[in-house]
């Protein structure tokens with residue numbers, strides 16, 4: 147089957163052309179659903195980041211778990227970013243895509259022995275260590291390999307980023323990081339261990355954070371901690387502030403790029419950066435979220451007594467965020483004329499789960515069997531969280547050139 151999709155082309159990132167509708171003109175051999183990636187949006191985002199960090203001791207690591215697609219990794223690597231990884235598989239994927247091991251950080255609460263060894267063998271730049279047992283094991287495995295493991299201690303700063311409960315990571319109630327009350331002890335222990343090189347502290351307070359206030363609170367906490375350690379004669383060569391910057395899921399055309407100036411500006415203004423100190427960032431969603439859409443075809447339009455359902459061929463297996471976090475994604479009918487009356491539809495997938503719903507009571511133009519829909523802002527945590535539940539096949543990926 148050959149399927150031709152035409153949407154207006156958005157080449158420029160200026161607001162006007164973007165609002166005319168998002169853009170593509172692709173010919174696709176094969177089947178829906180598929181992920182569609184606009185590499186211009188990705189590149190514009192990466193350039194915006196590079197503009198903001200220029201002249202500052204800032205390094206940005208891309209959080210590969212947001213989207214590990216090979217083509218996307220290469221593009222990000224080519225723009226000079228490092229990689230933040232949470233599994234051995236991601237370490238391998240990042241190496242294959244061309245990231246240098248020294249530009250990698252390895253995070254995660256449950257690193258297994260083979261993953262730690264893999265990272266040590268290749269010489270990853272930093273392990274973000276989340277517990278005392280992990281610290282001991284890394285020290286032991288590094289010792290067996292006659293290596294020194296560079297690490298940062300992940301601190302749980304007990305800051306509530308006021309985001310969804312499944313994506314809040316920086317409060318005392320969740321599994322991530324080491325509590326501030328035991329930090330002194332862990333820092334001293336790390337300094338004493340023979341096969342550990344303590345580079346600094348790591349933080350990551352949550353995801354889809356759209357207000358700068360939690361980041362300001364994070365800066366305050368880091369400043370206090372650094373001052374405290376300075377008094378004890380301990381200086382850190384780097385501080386990793388994590389990621390978590392959100393994107394505008396409600397208006398992807400008005401805001402195809404997150405406000406990188408505001409985000410990095412917050413750290414420039416509020417974080418006390420030590421002498422010769424490096425600040426690391428780990429952004430995932432904000433880099434890849436807006437460049438991707440999930441393109442799906444309407445299988446049936448079904449009317450119940452007081453509801454109309456659009457049943458599409460994409461499901462929660464292809465984009466789980468609405469089912470998992472009740473996340474909002476804009477939906478566009480690419481086939482229907484843009485003028486004309488809209489009516490409310492529930493847009494649902496074919497998977498045998500009641501949570502397989504993309505939108506409730508969404509206003510859309512009159513929609514018919516065969517229409518193509520774009521589920522927007524699907525670049526982050528879409529493809530990377532896809533599954534084959536119901537023995538569905540994984541969608542393909544299509545790119546603009």
Ligand SMILES: *Cc1c(COP(=O)(O)O)cnc(C)c1O
Pocket residue numbers: 209211212230232253254350352353354388389390391428429430431432
């Ligand atoms: C997931 C994750 C990130 C990236 O989060 P985003 O919200 O996608 O920016 C960064 N650091 C760590 C440790 C993570 O687990």
